[in-house]
Amino acid sequence: MTATYTIDTFIGEVKEILEEDGSSEAGLERIAGRMRVLAQHPELAGEEPIGNIHTGSQSRPLYQDDSGLILVRAMFGPEKMTPIHSHGSWGVIGVYKGRDQYQVWQRLDEGTGAGEAKVALVEERILEPGEAVVLPAPPQDIHAQRGHDGQPTYEYVLFGANTMVLPRLYFDPAQSTAQEVLPGQR
Numbered sequence: 001m002t003a004t005y006t007i008d009t010f011i012g013e014v015k016e017i018l019e020e021d022g023s024s025e026a027g028l029e030r031i032a033g034r035m036r037v038l039a040q041h042p043e044l045a046g047e048e049p050i051g052n053i054h055t056g057s058q059s060r061p062l063y064q065d066d067s068g069l070i071l072v073r074a075m076f077g078p079e080k081m082t083p084i085h086s087h088g089s090w091g092v093i094g095v096y097k098g099r100d101q102y103q104v105w106q107r108l109d110e111g112t113g114a115g116e117a118k119v120a121l122v123e124e125r126i127l128e129p130g131e132a133v134v135l136p137a138p139p140q141d142i143h144a145q146r147g148h149d150g151q152p153t154y155e156y157v158l159f160g161a162n163t164m165v166l167p168r169l170y171f172d173p174a175q176s177t178a179q180e181v182l183p184g185q186r
């Protein structure tokens with residue numbers, strides 16, 4: 001009998017990779033490979049409503065532990081892009097339902113925190129269900145997204161640190177500034 005694939009299966013694989021490779025580029029790419037499998041299992045997201053990660057109505061994590069590792073679900077509506085933002089942690093995003101208009105932004109200055117901050121859009125792509133992308137370690141974990149084609153997008157997001165309590169940065173490319181925002185503030 002084949003073992004059933006569960007959240008625990010995924011987390012077990014992630015921990016094995018982190019032990020072997022840490023959160024190196026190679027390690028995060030391997031985790032993205034496992035995330036592509038998890039993203040083919042929308043049923044593991046459960047039935048409860050999913051909060052908007054940027055308005056504070058955060059839903060219960062699917063997994064979290066004392067190391068900071070946390071797996072959450074996120075929903076992004078099609079109305080408008082999220083702010084250009086970072087979470088203060090590496091992460092891996094896997095779309096399990098809907099399509100995601102996903103932007104990768106890069107910080108061009110030497111800074112890591114709030115205040116003056118030069119950022120530029122480096123890539124925009126549509127993520128299909130089953131696709132996964134890596135959020136590199138800070139300060140380059142900068143992105144923006146929305147549901148594509150007038151539909152919301154739903155995704156699993158694994159973070160290396162508990163981003164539900166860490167401050168985030170919201171970037172304004174026109175003003176070349178970044179503002180620190182606590183999760184749930186806006």
Ligand SMILES: [Fe+2]
Pocket residue numbers: 085087143
């Ligand atoms: Fe985000």
